[in-house]
Amino acid sequence: MTQLFGLADCNNFYASCEQVFQPQLRGKPTVVLSNNDGCVIARSAEAKALGVPFGIPHFKIRNIPGFQKIQVRSANFTLYGDMSSRVMATISSHVPSIEIYSIDECFIDYNGVAHALDNAKRLCETVYKWTGISICIGLGPTKTLAKLANQKAKKITSKVVDLSNIDTCQAALAETEIGDVWGIGRRWAARLQMQGIHTAQDFARMDRRLVRNMMGVVGLRTADELNGTSCLNLEQLTPNKQSLCISRSFEKTIRAHAELEKRIHYFTNRVAEKLRRSGLVTSAISIFVQGNLFRKELPQYSNNVTISLGGPTSDTGEIVKVALYGLVKIYQPNIPYKKAGVILLDLHRVGTAPPHLFTQPNPRRETLMRTIDQLNHKFGSKTISYGQIPQSRTW
DNA sequence: TCTGGGGTCCTAGGACCC
């Protein structure tokens, strides 16, 4: 049975959020920067028109002609998360069901919806009216084709494209570069192009065995989906998280162990909070450190270590202890470090983790963690933390 | 001078089992 998927995607999401809340930015080239104001992670339509590339470092913006007009904002992820919830709720209330795919995208189940195209157009208008965010919707018999339809929709004023029709679909495939296909990244695009595969249509027409041999089942799935065979279903249930990570680049390079230790301390406090907020426990932790990949003339070093926690826990104290031990194991002196991070692995919902033979849950510690979280929630995240994180933290 | 952060899945190969 032929299915019908929709893919709704917010246009220039972070930049649009800024423009909604700061009306003076509307119509002006606006960009949003990553953490530490490192590089551009979102651009308004006007900024794209000026030629601001995605990912460009902040300091290179001034090389762009007309850069004086560009409005630059630091990212506000709390705001974007909140706006995302509003957009998703609006969409969800107008269609049978959705799968939230990322902060600014969702797949829509359009099966059995009469006049899906008109329906989608009205939905775009409603979302704009209710939230101020402009979205586009692509329709197709598979998720991959709905994604492709969405890219086409971004380029037209009606904001909706339907690729259910076979001729329309073939035309779209023929004019889509291979690297623009969902699931084909930079590496595969380069390799495929060397083999004479330049468009989505070239790829869809490749011999299936060849695709399977070269790219495995993932590539094969993409090829089948381009040919209209649906391999990816709408996922209604949000899957359990497998890992949680906090990592940052440093504003300047760091050499001293003590200085790195403060960062690891801080990251571990944050990621453990995230863990408890998600109702999860962890049994393994991974620490990584990295030099400056952009400065080839400096000594290059990066390393990571994964350590078992000896049983499921969400206790910041326990996790911090192991994290710092991990840092000792991978730290090398006299390296200019530029980035580090903490990843929690082997996650389970509280109460569902296989218990450890030798450790018992400690109710007093659990109360302590709950109290710390409540205080930080009530009085701000810097109120109380585990270990030596300077109160006057500048980073 | 200055270059993000947070995720997922698949595969190949090694260790180990009977």
Added chain:
DNA sequence: TCTGGGGTCCTAGGACCC
């Protein structure tokens, strides 16, 4: 001339996504 067959589990690395 000649070295079994069939599994599982784990990990590192490579690819991808937003």
